[in-house]
Amino acid sequence: MSPDKKTLVKMYETMSRIRLFETKLQEFFAAGRIPGFVHLYIGEEAVATGACAGLTNADKITSTHRGHGHLIAKGGDLKLMMAEIFGRKDGYCKGKGGSMHIADFDLGILGANGIVGGGGPLALGSALASKYEKTDAVTICFFGDGASNQGTTQESLNMASAWKLPLVFVNENNGYGISCPQCKSMAVTDIADRAAAYDMPGVVVDGNDVLAVHEAVTEAVKRARRGEGPSLVECKTYRWRGHFEGDACTYRCDEELKEWMAKDPIPRLEEKLLEGGVLKKKDVEAIRARIEQEVKEAVAFAEGSPLPTPAELLEDVYA
């Protein structure tokens, strides 16, 4: 079943929001305005967007080091995110976490994660809590192709299946674990094949097709809500930028990048929406203008927020 018009437009907006937010980060990083380092999601927007479009705030996600897209797709506040990435006091984590450690428990965002494969076991706990409390909340565990090789991920797939936890493993296969291509780090072509080892459904979808992602994850979420256990959805995609900003990307060629840029998920949905009469050209322009304004306001909020003071250093170590 194809999503309703409202969901389609929401997904278009979400992908655009991620793209414009991160394009701004890319610009700021190059200008030396962001401390630390950032891992951008540009090119992979369809995965987070399609996966989260059908979730409620009661549903949970665990995210990764490349987490901005997941957070925005789950409803994260751009102002609080931007302020956090700027290291400001009014950021999501009072400047204590930065790009890799943003969480919003009220929205079901259990945190981005600096450790590859770190989110799987936490997602088990979140899904177990839903089962224990007999709610119908589902947890989505986002993880990359690199994380798919970690023991934590395999442990999590196993236990989620053995315990029939309401969990959906959404694999973002962007082809590279930092510089290492998939063919060097695993013998399988499809990470979804590993689902069979744990007796759970495993499907491969075009991760640059937001509708395909949405359909597959929606199916998996329904299954999880019915109490039938976890699924693995592998989304084949590509990151346009390096592993981190500043990565020279010597491990891949321009042709490959160009091929994937031609499969940009945002114009793909835009064309469908224009063809289907869901949006008109002027609607698209209005959406873009509105989101540009949101990003502008987020930047102004971040810039207007004070830096934390050393007096705050020892706060929140313990509850």
Add this chain to the structure above:
Amino acid sequence: MSKKTYLQALNEALRQEMERDGKVFIIGEDVGQFGGCFGVTQGLYDTFGKERVMDTPITESAIVGTAAGAAASGLRPVAELMFVDFIGVAFDQLFNQAAKMRFMFGGKAKVPMTLRMPQGAGIGAAAQHSQSLEAWFMHIPGLKVVIPSTPYDAKGLLISAIRDDNPVVFLEHKLLYGMEGEVPDESYTIELGKADVKREGTDVTIVATSLMVHTALAAAEKLAAEGISAEVVDPRCLQPLDKETILASVKKTHALVIAHEAVGFAGPGAEIAAMVAEEGLEHLDAPIRRVAAPFCPVPFSPPLEQAYIPSADDIVAAVKAIR
């Protein structure tokens, strides 16, 4: 009040907390019908069922991470690792995830989980099943570290650990499980971070933890026969550490010996010695001495293992070297 073993005291703490709070559950390897590797969770499966006493696969990262994720989602898990030595398999989920969640998320997360792990040598379990690793956990901001030495302390501290809103590492000693002591039948708490003076004395302070508390008490008896009055202080928690009680004792006795079963180099005693040197040097009239395991893995063969574990005579010798 009745006589109970350390193990029974722990079991009673778990049972009473599970009865009190439906959010408390147990998760670990063989903790269900089997009752736990050493028997600490015996009978709980029969009372509370598999929904609250959960047997896991032998995958320690999944155990610790599930506890952390469930705690961050509002539950109050008590996870058990069969031996503290297995924490290496799961360490990321404890020190990078559970311990840091609150701080890195700017105070938004609460991670009220307890991680119970037996440690210590003395049963011929060799190098990978006998270590005392408390120093590892003391070094991680965000964790609390509890290390009870008596049945009474074990029960009150475990109840406090379960009710605490932070990740608490709870280190039991295998050789203490069978030790008996007076334990109230009703539920009670012992504040985390409060030391206990196990024996009063005037000539030397012996700060000892876990099994070494009893070794230190035996040493104090021997010393008393020779006219040396030793005070034995059990910190009970290493994080937070009750500096005041230790410093007050040193102020009275003017001498300090620290005894623990963990290896001496960079062990918990190093931190306690440094703290006293920094904050109480003026009270001391003798050098600080540490009695600890030597810098080698725990050996298997009984004579080697006995040589490895600090003895009462080792403590007596350390005291006599400065008194």
